[in-house]
Amino acid sequence: MAPESTERTIGQLVADATHDLQGIVKGEIALAKAEVAQGAKKVGVGAGLLGGAAFVGVLGLVFLFHTLAQVLAIWLPLWAGxxxxTVLMFVVAGVLALLGKNALQKAKPAPEKAIAQGKETVAALKHQG
Known part of the structure; x- marks a missing residue:
């Protein structure tokens, strides 16, 4: 009778290694999901707070403009203030609109370098084939 071998076969070792690797990968994916979810929650809270701050800031500007009109009403009729x-606000809005329009015209959203590189790659592949 031959003594019973306690050594495992290569197939068993590969199967165990594969199982262990799958467990590690699944654990890493679960950790990444948890981190992303936690980060997204913090981003949402931050965005909400910034939105609230922007709203209150706009309300503050409205009151500032009312105050300015009332101050001008010391020397002029209220309607003139x-x-x-109002005219000052429209002038500022017009200047900002022109600046924004110029910025958009100068912007080049198309990935020109990537398109050119892609065309070069296609040409090189056609030339080799």
Missing amino acids: YLIV
């Missing part, structure tokens, strides 16, 4: 503030 509001007219001056």
